[in-house]
Amino acid sequence: MHQDELFTVNPDVAEPASAHSPPSEDEVPRNAPLAVRMRPRSLDEVVGQQHLLGPGAPLRRLVEGATPASVLLYGPPGTGKTTLANLVSTATGRRFVALSALSAGVKEVRGVIEEARRRRQYDLEDTVLFIDEVHRFSKTQQDALLGAVEDRTVLLVAATTENPSFSVVAPLLSRSLVLRLHPLTDDDIDALVRRAVADERGLAGTVEVTDDAVAHLVRLAAGDARRALTALEAAAEAATAVGTRRVDLAIVESTVDKAAVRYDRDGDQHYDVTSAFIKSIRGSDVDAALHYLARMIEAGEDPRFIARRLIVHASEDIGMADPSALQAAVAAAHAVQLVGMPEGRLALAQATVHLATAPKSNAVITAIDAALADVRAGGVGSVPPHLRDGHYAGAAALGNAQGYRYPHDVPEGILAQQYPPDELVGKNYYRPSRHGAERTLFERVPKLRRTIRGGGR
DSSP: OOGGGGGSOOGGGOOOTTBOOOOOGGGSOTTSOHHHHTOOSSGGGOOSOHHHHSTTOHHHHHHTTSOOOOEEEEOOTTSSHHHHHHHHHHHHTOEEEEEETTTOOHHHHHHHHHHHHHHHHTTOOOEEEEEETGGGSOHHHHHTTHHHHHTTSEEEEEEESSOHHHHSOHHHHHTSEEEEOOOOOHHHHHHHHHHHHHSTTTTTTSSEEOHHHHHHHHHHHTTOHHHHHHHHHHHHHHHHHTTOSEEOHHHHHHHOOOOOOOOOTTSHHHHHHHHHHHHHHHTTOHHHHHHHHHHHHHTTOOHHHHHHHHHHHIIIIIGGGSTHHHHHHHHHHHHHHHHOTTTHHHHHHHHHHHHHHSOOOOHHHHHHHHHHHHHHTTOOOOOOGGGSOOOSTTTTTTTTTTTOOOGGGSTTSOOOOOOSOGGGTTOOOOOOOSSTTHHHHHHHHHHHHHHHTTTOO
């Protein structure tokens, strides 16, 4: 072998097409989108996520090479997941390979892993495997990563907009550090927009953006850096097209007229917004309840799901304080089935207003849960003989239905008689509140119990 060949990389470990290092500043073309041109080149340029990037924080330690652990970056769009994955590779001198779960399969994953193993044999740099949208990988595709992550053949940096607890297999979760990225704050977005206006990589001062225009861009972004920069770029282009350097509120409004609704129907946003919707109704905040209803409708939530939640809530948190609440919720569900959307939104809104403004009582759910708890604990007992079925031959000989007293035989329609099993005599499950229509039951139920129990409570 020629001596020079000792320093020649084996052709078997040549770079695959999918491998690349993050482009340097000079390599990013000027016609690239503004969000790409403004991608941070160092941790100091990263906006937000200080809970992960502060001194000694887990992600800073990873980027600085102090923690060779695989990570799952979980957070909304535009919060820096791809940027941080790039920084992990550049700051530690590792080889960077990017795959998208939208287009890659098991074959591509295994190819990258085999390449990483061969490179380790030749003492070449370690491999950072970045997988975007990892929640879109099937269980088989995720399982293909386990061995390589376990023995650190690759340092996995996976990004997902969905809660990994719902979308990533448990073995991969246990082998990775799950780091949650938060939506950027308004101050973060404000700083990012102003930096992009002035920075040479961005608009380089070619336009001036008014404060009210910046404020509107911040509102439109809804915590998404990419959305803010895309809207800024569109507004700057619109201003240039009409021959002005001034980007004001009118130009921004004419360019982008709607803020994105952050909501994922299969992940934690679905559960968070639904939870907030129900808790707002329970708390009698009709305005907040309508807000969350609007978010679900605008995001395309199944209206039948919303109607089912209203039906459950009507009994769980209102119950007999307003018996018509259940009727309103059921009627809304029927209306949605009959007319569909968008007209069905009216019935859902009407039911939401009804339930939010209704008096509240959890006496119904408390009562049935207490009764179920006794049954599950063995508190059942025998049905009293006089209440048993007597409509068959031989029932009387067994004592069934003997001595039963018919309440309608007395003017009051109520009389003293044992109804529960012996073990549960005197047990009270239903405890009416003093709210709404249940106030009447608060006074009536104790009287009923005294009469039925022969003066007992």
